[in-house]
Amino acid sequence: MSDDATSTGTHPAENRTFPPSSAFVQNANARPSLYSEAARDRLGFWKSRAASLSWHKTPTETLDWSDPPFAKWFADGELNAAYNCVDRHVESGHGDQVALLAEYEDGSDAAFTYAQVKDEISRMANVLEGFGVTTGDRVAIYLPMIPEAVFAMLACARIGAPHSVVFGGFSADALRSRIEDAEAKVVITADGQFRRGKALPLKDAVDAALSGGAESVTNVLVVRRTGGDVAWTEGRDVWWHEARESASSDHEPVWVEAEHPLFILYTSGTTGKPKGIVHTTGGYLTQASYTHRDVFDLKPDTDVYWCTADVGWVTGHTYIVYGPMANRATQVIYEGTPDTPHQGRWWEIVQKYGVSIFYSSPTAIRTAMKWGDDIPAKFDLSSLRLLGSVGESINPEAWLWYRRVIGGDRCPIVDTWWQTETGAIMISPLPGITDAKPGSAQVPLPGISAEVVGDDGEPIENEKTGYLVLTEPWPSMLRTIWGDPERFKETYWSRFPGKYFAGDGAKRDEDGDIWLLGRVDDVMNVSGHRLSTTEIESALVSHDWVAEAAVVGADDETTGQAVVAFVILREGTQGDVEAAGGEEEAAKILRAHVGTEIGPIAKPKKVLLVTELPKTRSGKIMRRLLRDVAEHRTIGDTQTLADSSVMDLIQKGLEDKK
Numbered sequence: 001m002s003d004d005a006t007s008t009g010t011h012p013a014e015n016r017t018f019p020p021s022s023a024f025v026q027n028a029n030a031r032p033s034l035y036s037e038a039a040r041d042r043l044g045f046w047k048s049r050a051a052s053l054s055w056h057k058t059p060t061e062t063l064d065w066s067d068p069p070f071a072k073w074f075a076d077g078e079l080n081a082a083y084n085c086v087d088r089h090v091e092s093g094h095g096d097q098v099a100l101l102a103e104y105e106d107g108s109d110a111a112f113t114y115a116q117v118k119d120e121i122s123r124m125a126n127v128l129e130g131f132g133v134t135t136g137d138r139v140a141i142y143l144p145m146i147p148e149a150v151f152a153m154l155a156c157a158r159i160g161a162p163h164s165v166v167f168g169g170f171s172a173d174a175l176r177s178r179i180e181d182a183e184a185k186v187v188i189t190a191d192g193q194f195r196r197g198k199a200l201p202l203k204d205a206v207d208a209a210l211s212g213g214a215e216s217v218t219n220v221l222v223v224r225r226t227g228g229d230v231a232w233t234e235g236r237d238v239w240w241h242e243a244r245e246s247a248s249s250d251h252e253p254v255w256v257e258a259e260h261p262l263f264i265l266y267t268s269g270t271t272g273k274p275k276g277i278v279h280t281t282g283g284y285l286t287q288a289s290y291t292h293r294d295v296f297d298l299k300p301d302t303d304v305y306w307c308t309a310d311v312g313w314v315t316g317h318t319y320i321v322y323g324p325m326a327n328r329a330t331q332v333i334y335e336g337t338p339d340t341p342h343q344g345r346w347w348e349i350v351q352k353y354g355v356s357i358f359y360s361s362p363t364a365i366r367t368a369m370k371w372g373d374d375i376p377a378k379f380d381l382s383s384l385r386l387l388g389s390v391g392e393s394i395n396p397e398a399w400l401w402y403r404r405v406i407g408g409d410r411c412p413i414v415d416t417w418w419q420t421e422t423g424a425i426m427i428s429p430l431p432g433i434t435d436a437k438p439g440s441a442q443v444p445l446p447g448i449s450a451e452v453v454g455d456d457g458e459p460i461e462n463e464k465t466g467y468l469v470l471t472e473p474w475p476s477m478l479r480t481i482w483g484d485p486e487r488f489k490e491t492y493w494s495r496f497p498g499k500y501f502a503g504d505g506a507k508r509d510e511d512g513d514i515w516l517l518g519r520v521d522d523v524m525n526v527s528g529h530r531l532s533t534t535e536i537e538s539a540l541v542s543h544d545w546v547a548e549a550a551v552v553g554a555d556d557e558t559t560g561q562a563v564v565a566f567v568i569l570r571e572g573t574q575g576d577v578e579a580a581g582g583e584e585e586a587a588k589i590l591r592a593h594v595g596t597e598i599g600p601i602a603k604p605k606k607v608l609l610v611t612e613l614p615k616t617r618s619g620k621i622m623r624r625l626l627r628d629v630a631e632h633r634t635i636g637d638t639q640t641l642a643d644s645s646v647m648d649l650i651q652k653g654l655e656d657k658k
């Protein structure tokens with residue numbers, strides 16, 4: 001991608017920076033000296049991060065990279081992740097501190113202290129052991145966003161049984177393929193889940209998944225949530241609340257080696273078939289807790305933290321369960337959707353609990369932006385002091401909106417780049433240190449080595465687009481793809497030998513800050529120019545009318561590919577569009593806007609106004625499906641699509657306009 005410049009440099013928002021307030025600078029957990037410390041002695045730096053965990057046996061080794069790309073971190077150390085996330089806080093006198101503030105969709109709530117969490121996970125660990133689960137056995141977890149999901153994960157960690165959490169919105173087929181791939185022994189699920197005020201079945205999907213295969217499963221542990229009737233397989237199915245009663249709340253955590261697998265998690269499937277990513281215990285927990293403490297500036301005695309992700313995604317693993325709990329956070333976990341029963345639901349929760357640190361995704365922010373400023377304005381958001389974003393590039397316009405409308409112009413924003421594979425945050429500003437730049441993830445964290453390289457693997461600068469690579473191993477890196485070490489090598493380590501290839505396009509600006517430009521698979525080639533999806537989408541979103549945009553390159557006889565844009569307008573802009581002369585005229589205006597923001601080459605050939613975009617269940621735009629539409633093909637695999645009717649809606653909408 002280094003062949004030519006597609007640098008924008010013209011987007012007005014790109015040039016603004018937001019230095020941290022002096023109060024933040026003084027009190028931030030992260031000190032600027034971290035960068036020099038890590039640069040001087042990277043492994044020594046990680047060794048001292050690992051020392052903040054409680055080890056049963058303190059490691060003397062740091063990194064073993066003698067058989068790349070298979071890394072071992074802290075290999076001679078022993079620890080237990082659940083002990084680190086729960087027991088040690090109880091032992092240090094914080095048993096009465098609230099760990100989880102569970103907010104249910106209907107507005108009811110429950111709080112669990114660290115001592116109560118210890119009790120719950122110990123019981124669940126005893127129940128699992130009663131099923132014959134031992135260290136190394138896999139357990140599938142298929143639950144809604146209720147505290148039991150956290151308990152289940154930590155119960156597995158307690159006995160060293162790797163969990164494989166499958167998002168509760170996935171189908172029986174998706175569940176079965178993940179259970180079979182991991183050969184799970186037990187499935188932990190619920191009778192049902194609440195979604196937009198309705199009780200939906202969940203255990204039915206487990207029954208369906210198990211009836212068609214998944215023979216490794218001997219028991220199903222069922223949490224009662226919705227209270228509806230469920231089919232029951234005697235001898236296999238066990239109610240959680242019944243087993244809990246007779247289970248002891250004493251349980252000795254199993255000390256495992258640092259390299260013992262903690263979990264398997266399948267990627268979101270934005271670009272293709274999900275991969276079973278394997279994470280181990282010591283290195284993962286080290287980086288999870290360090291990044292959570294420093295990137296989110298967690299003050300465990302005063303902060304109320306809330307990450308809106310689902311535990312079915314890596315963000316929920318690292319920044320709901322392992323990072324925050326290792327750091328003794330008090331946090332909100334919310335069962336429902338952002339708009340049930342009203343579009344201000346999230347902001348109501350921030351107000352209710354006095355949330356001070358809020359971590360969410362660009363897709364959620366753009367949706368809130370689409371709904372309008374007046375909705376968050378109804379709630380008191382003054383408790384917030386830091387905001388985070390993850391999942392996709394955040395368009396500068398959405399960043400500015402987030403800062404102004406949600407953050408009251410006072411909260412630093414951390415735009416955190418990382419992946420299921422990296423296990424924890426890799427590139428992000430540090431609050432109190434970095435002057436934030438809207439739309440850029442900016443700098444590798446202390447201890448992390450990232451580069452932007454060209455086709456030849458050599459670093460490139462000066463705003464040229466290239467590939468993001470990680471040049472040194474890091475503690476929370478994936479160790480392999482479950483059952484497929486060859487695919488692990490091939491997918492991540494073969495494109496640039498010796499370097500980890502992330503699959504994302506990127507550039508460095510003149511300050512050396514890193515900008516993520518979209519997935520390499522999505523990059524467009526128009527008349528020999530490589531164009532970034534992110535930059536064109538950000539240009540579209542910078543127009544007042546536009547809430548969200550997705551662009552794809554569609555085959556074109558003359559230019560190789562042509563840019564086709566799918567655009568969602570903000571609510572309340574219909575009048576402006578009419579006044580401009582209707583949809584066709586509006587499309588012309590938006591094309592011209594991209595032309596002035598980026599340059600004529602980036603102008604979309606077509607701008608299509610739509611009401612929805614296809615997204616994964618984790619909220620990421622699935623551009624490959626839009627490419628199918630733009631190229632008039634039958635739509636490809638939609639298994640990971642959140643709402644399968646979206647593609648029909650888009651196609652029908654486009655038909656009607658013909």
Ligand code: ATP
Nearest residue numbers: 267268269270271391392393416417418419420516
């Ligand atoms: P699959 O690999 O199966 O296609 P996925 O890549 O969507 O799925 P995840 O591991 O959940 O699965 O997502 C990681 C990807 O999300 C990154 O590679 C990147 O494309 C994108 N991403 C995450 N955070 C950011 C960010 N702050 N800025 C830009 N992109 C981001």
Ligand code: MG
Nearest residue numbers: 267268419503
């Ligand atoms: Mg990926």
